[in-house]
Amino acid sequence: MLITENILVALAGLRANIMRSLLTMLGIIIGIASVIGIMTVGNSITVIVNTTMQELGANNLEVGVTQKSLDEETTSSGMSFGRGYIREMSDDDLISHDMLVSFREKYQDDIKYVLLTEAVGNPGTVTDGSKNANVQITGFNRDNIEFSNLEMLGGRSFLNTDYLEAKRVCMVSDKFVERMYKGDNDAALGQEIEVSVNGQFYKYYIVGIYKYVADQFSFGVSDNPTTNVYVPFKTARIDNHTQNKGYSRLTLVTSIETNNDSFANTVRDYFNINFYSRNDAYEVMVISMTSMMDSMNSMIGTIQLALSVIAGISLVVGGIGVMNIMLVSITERTKEIGTRKALGATNSSIRLQFITESVVICLIGGIIGIGLGVALGMVAVKLMGYQAAISVQSIVIAVGFSMAIGVFFGYYPANKAAKLNPIDALRYE
Amino acid sequence: MAAGDIMLDLRDIHKSFFIGTPNEFEVLHGVNFAVREGEFVSIVGQSGSGKSTLMNIIGALDRPTSGEYTLDGVDIEKAKDQELSVLRNKKIGFVFQTYNLIARTNAIKNVELPMMYAGVERAKRNERAKMLLEQVGMTNRMMHNPDELSGGQKQRVAIARAMANDPAIILADEPTGALDSATGRLIMDIFHKLHEEQGKTIILITHSPELSQETERIITLKDGDIKGEAAGKWDVIKEELAC
Numbered sequence: 001m002l003i004t005e006n007i008l009v010a011l012a013g014l015r016a017n018i019m020r021s022l023l024t025m026l027g028i029i030i031g032i033a034s035v036i037g038i039m040t041v042g043n044s045i046t047v048i049v050n051t052t053m054q055e056l057g058a059n060n061l062e063v064g065v066t067q068k069s070l071d072e073e074t075t076s077s078g079m080s081f082g083r084g085y086i087r088e089m090s091d092d093d094l095i096s097h098d099m100l101v102s103f104r105e106k107y108q109d110d111i112k113y114v115l116l117t118e119a120v121g122n123p124g125t126v127t128d129g130s131k132n133a134n135v136q137i138t139g140f141n142r143d144n145i146e147f148s149n150l151e152m153l154g155g156r157s158f159l160n161t162d163y164l165e166a167k168r169v170c171m172v173s174d175k176f177v178e179r180m181y182k183g184d185n186d187a188a189l190g191q192e193i194e195v196s197v198n199g200q201f202y203k204y205y206i207v208g209i210y211k212y213v214a215d216q217f218s219f220g221v222s223d224n225p226t227t228n229v230y231v232p233f234k235t236a237r238i239d240n241h242t243q244n245k246g247y248s249r250l251t252l253v254t255s256i257e258t259n260n261d262s263f264a265n266t267v268r269d270y271f272n273i274n275f276y277s278r279n280d281a282y283e284v285m286v287i288s289m290t291s292m293m294d295s296m297n298s299m300i301g302t303i304q305l306a307l308s309v310i311a312g313i314s315l316v317v318g319g320i321g322v323m324n325i326m327l328v329s330i331t332e333r334t335k336e337i338g339t340r341k342a343l344g345a346t347n348s349s350i351r352l353q354f355i356t357e358s359v360v361i362c363l364i365g366g367i368i369g370i371g372l373g374v375a376l377g378m379v380a381v382k383l384m385g386y387q388a389a390i391s392v393q394s395i396v397i398a399v400g401f402s403m404a405i406g407v408f409f410g411y412y413p414a415n416k417a418a419k420l421n422p423i424d425a426l427r428y429e
Numbered sequence: 430m431a432a433g434d435i436m437l438d439l440r441d442i443h444k445s446f447f448i449g450t451p452n453e454f455e456v457l458h459g460v461n462f463a464v465r466e467g468e469f470v471s472i473v474g475q476s477g478s479g480k481s482t483l484m485n486i487i488g489a490l491d492r493p494t495s496g497e498y499t500l501d502g503v504d505i506e507k508a509k510d511q512e513l514s515v516l517r518n519k520k521i522g523f524v525f526q527t528y529n530l531i532a533r534t535n536a537i538k539n540v541e542l543p544m545m546y547a548g549v550e551r552a553k554r555n556e557r558a559k560m561l562l563e564q565v566g567m568t569n570r571m572m573h574n575p576d577e578l579s580g581g582q583k584q585r586v587a588i589a590r591a592m593a594n595d596p597a598i599i600l601a602d603e604p605t606g607a608l609d610s611a612t613g614r615l616i617m618d619i620f621h622k623l624h625e626e627q628g629k630t631i632i633l634i635t636h637s638p639e640l641s642q643e644t645e646r647i648i649t650l651k652d653g654d655i656k657g658e659a660a661g662k663w664d665v666i667k668e669e670l671a672c
Contacts, residue, residue, distance in 0.1 A: 005545055012533045339529040342490060343590070344518020344546040346511055422490045426529070 002349060006356035013329070013357060014364070024325040025365035027318025028405065032369025032398050033376060034311035039394035040377025042304035046297060047389040053293045059256070060115075061264050062292075063271075064249035065093055066285040086281055093282040094246030099275050106270070110263055113143035113253035118236035123226045124197030126180065133179040134226040135172075137195055137202060139236020147253055150230075154185035155208035158232050162207075166234035166243075170204035173212035173227035185209050195229060202239055204231055260288040315401070318365070319409040326358050326413035337417050338425025351411075351418035358410025359403050366402025370395055433466030435499075436597055436630050437487065442496035444482050456482045458653045459496070464598070464632065469624045471633040471641035471661070474650035481602075483650065484634050488523060488600050489516045501597040518546050522591030526603035528583040530575040536562060536586045537571045543593040554593075561589040565619055581612035588619055598630045599623070605640065614670075617643060621663070642666060 014021040067086055104111055118139035126133050140148070142163050150157070153174055162169050172188065181188040188206050195202045212227050237243040252267065254260055264286040271284035330337070337350060345353075374395075378388040444457040456479045464470050474480040485491040486498060489505055490513075498506045501520050508516060522543075523529075530539050537558045544554035562571050565585040575583055584604060591599050601620065605613030617640070623629040633644055641647045644661040 002545065009534070016533050335529065336531055339525075339531065340542070340546075341514065342488065342517060342523045342529075343543045344514055344594075346514040346546075349546060423485050426490070426525075 002352065003356065006353045007360060009353065010357040010360040014361065020325065021361065024321050024361055025318075025368065027314065027321040028362050028365030028402055029318075029369040029372060031311060031315030031318045032366045032402055033373035034314060035308050036370050036373025036391075036394055036398055037377040037380065038304060038307045038311055039391045040374060040388060041380050042300055042307075043391040043394075044377070044381040044386050044389045046300050048386050049296055049300065050293060053289055053296070058289050058293060059254055059260065060289045061252040061254060061260060061267060062249065062287045062289065063095070063252060063267060064285055064287075065089065065095060065282050068279070068281055068283045089248070089282060091245050093279060094248055095250070095271070095275075095284065096246040099271070100247070100250070103267075103270060107266070110254055110258045111252055112255045113147045114141070115144040115147055115251040115253060116141040116233050116247065117144060117251075118233055118240060118242070120202060120231070120236050120239045121197035121200065124195045124202075126176070126193050126195050126229075128180060131180050132224075133176045134224050135176065135195055135229045136226055137170075137197065137231060137236065137239070138228045139231050139233040139239075141233035143253075144233070145230065150210035153209045153211055155189045155206065157208055158230075163232045163234060166232060166238050168204050168235060169207045169232065171208035171210050171230040172206055173210055175212045175225060175227050176229070177209055179224065193229070204229065204235075260290050264288040264291075315405060319362075319405040322358055322361055322406065323409040323413060325361075326354060326410055327416070329357070330354065330413050330417045334420065334425050334428035337420050338422050338428065341420070341422035342426060347418040350420075351414045354414030354417050355407055355410045358414065359406030362402045362406030362409075363399070366399055369402070370398055373398075433468075435463050436466045436468075436501055437464040437632075438497075438499040439463070439487070440497040442483075442486060442493045442498060444479075444486065444491075445494045455494075456653050457486075457493070460650075460653075460655055462648055462655060462658075464630060466597075466630055467624075467628045468646060469620070469631045469633070469644045469661075469663075470646045470648060471635060471644040472648045472650055473635055473638055473641040475636060477652075478650045479653040480634055480636075480650050484600065484602055487598075487632065488521055489513045514546075518543055519594050520597040522593070522596040522599040524584070524587050524591050524599060524601040524604045526606040528575070528580070528587045528607075530578075530583055530586060530590075532576070533574060535572050535574050536567060536578070536589075539575070539586055540590045540593055543590060547594050549594075557593070558589070561592050562586070564592075565589045579612075580608050581615055584608065584612075584616050585619065588616070588623075592623070592629075598632055600632050600634070602634045603636070604633070606635075621667075 100114065104114060116139075120137035120139065123134055123136045126135055142158070142160075145157060150171070155171070157171065158167075158169065161167065170193070172193070174183070174185075177183055177185055177188045180193075181191075188209060191206050192203055193206060195204070210230075212225070214225065231239075234243065237245075254263055268284055268286040276283045340350060340353075374390055378390070381388040439460055439462055442457055442460040443455060445453050445455040448454050460479075460483060472480055472483065482491070486493050487500075489500070489508075492508075492513075493506055496506065497504070500516065503516065503520070505513065505516060517523075530536075531542065534542075537555065540558035540561055541554045544557065549557075559568075559571065562568060565588055567582065567585050567589065570578060570582060575586075578586065588599075588604075591601075599620075604620070605616050608616060620631055620633070621643070624631055631644075633641070635641055638647075642662045643666055644663065647659045647661055649656045649658070
């Protein structure tokens with residue numbers, strides 16, 4: 001009962017000094033808004049990173065050829081001596097097809113897929129009269145096609161002979177068919193397309209049409225998104241003139257029972273002991289996506305926390321502002337406090353009244369701050385081209401925290417008011 | 430008027446203030462008096478006579494240094510702060526010279542305030558506040574804030590507020606001091622009405638001997654001592670006013 005009255009009195013007081021109330025709240029508003037803004041941006045980035053990594057496959061191991069670490073030759077200052085010049089990677093340093101075959105044989109229980117990708121040049125275009133479509137020629141091996149689980153809308157996927165004999169066949173997206181063949185799948189199938197990439201032309205026959213799925217990073221809906229023209233891996237290698245070379249990187253999809261973190265070490269050791277022990281400059285490195293995701297998340301979390309703490313300092317400054325204005329308010333209202341005491345207010349009811357006021361100021365500031373912070377965060381996230389993920393948890397914490405600030409910074413002034421001597425307070429002019 | 434039970438009893442009340450040791454400054458030097466239920470008493474004194482100090486003690490805003498003070502059967506000289514708050518709330522209705530209405534709070538809420546501290550539920554206190562404001566002729570301005578009221582109106586709201594918890598005594602400190610004589614007359618009439626019609630015990634503190642003549646009994650305070658008691662002349666004044 002007293003609480004409701006106190007809130008009404010507090011609101012009336014705030015209304016009577018609107019400018020002063022707003023300025024006081026500003027500290028809280030800015031503090032809460034920055035914390036919430038940072039949380040929103042951080043959360044959105046975390047969601048994006050996680051989804052992207054999930055898409056890439058959280059069960060994946062990235063295997064790549066990298067420079068040997070120079071631990072032994074590195075001084076404490078990080079300068080290296082003796083082997084200052086690192087030679088360029090040559091074809092001999094790559095993972096050869098034979099290595100891959102023997103590796104796969106040895107660990108066939110753990111490896112579900114070996115994903116090989118060969119992009120032919122940069123994004124290119126297919127033009128036919130006034131019609132055109134943006135495409136990227138992407139060579140996928142059979143594992144990769146299977147793993148990406150394309151939804152076929154027409155025609156067929158690649159056959160074994162397509163992979164083995166490097167047939168000049170391709171699968172295009174429905175978006176591509178929409179632009180080039182007015183969405184007529186039957187008209188598209190069997191057609192030869194000519195992709196122009198940096199002045200080079202590559203020709204393939206359409207054998208299949210898959211459903212295009214926009215990825216996380218595509219911003220908005222474009223009329224002419226760059227979609228993949230999938231070709232057999234070997235075909236792409238021939239187009240790139242790399243058919244006889246090894247692989248600098250590949251992706252392993254492990255079976256569900258496999259512990260990725262330990263298997264990553266097994267894979268690294270297998271390659272390095274068997275094939276790279278005599279290599280003077282290069283070795284194989286294996287990154288587990290799970291551990292990468294964990295470290296990425298913890299990195300984002302740390303940055304987010306650090307920024308929030310900095311933003312939190314402005315909350316403390318805001319809190320001091322509230323305390324200051326409460327002290328002013330109590331001095332101004334000394335006579336009122338005296339009157340209330342004469343009418344029977346106990347010390348605790350006076351204390352409660354002023355703590356309520358301070359909490360009301362902080363809470364209103366906090367709510368405005370949350371609105372502002374969410375808005376700012378969402379604008380920032382949209383500008384970065386991502387989807388906003390509002391952190392409900394941080395909003396709840398912010399509301400609680402602003403109330404706590406109200407109580408913490410309101411207690412001292414309120415207690416001062418409660419302890420006023422009624423006679424002195426009544427006589428105060 | 431028939432004398433009722435003793436409502437308020439002060440015995441050998443001393444009050445000293447420490448203004449830095451060893452200086453002790455005694456303001457009241459053993460005040461004795463009692464007020465019976467239903468009496469209308471005035472305490473008259475020049476400034477510096479100790480009447481404010483005495484009023485603070487009667488109003489349970491302060492404790493005597495020594496002596497005994499009983500209000501409506503309660504010994505209050507040893508009461509704790511919390512108990513004094515409850516006592517002020519339930520047993521004393523204050524009317525101040527400067528009205529002391531709570532700003533930005535309308536008349537009815539001001540009257541409800543003591544009942545709110547007493548824990549009276551919302552509907553009941555609202556009903557009673559309306560009734561009290563009607564008694565002082567403020568029905569039309571119940572929803573107005575103090576800054577929209579004249580001095581006389583404010584004082585009428587203050588009297589209604591003093592009556593809120595049906596106190597044992599009404600303690601009025603120079604209630605007409607800030608008002609012109611016509612409005613002051615109106616306020617005094619309300620006190621007479623409360624006294625005569627409802628039998629309220631009223632203690633009027635004033636520096637004006639003229640005003641004190643309107644009460645039943647006049648206690649004159651000088652230099653911290655009671656210098657005399659006399660009967661008032663309200664009967665005569667009332668007849669004069671009627672002319």
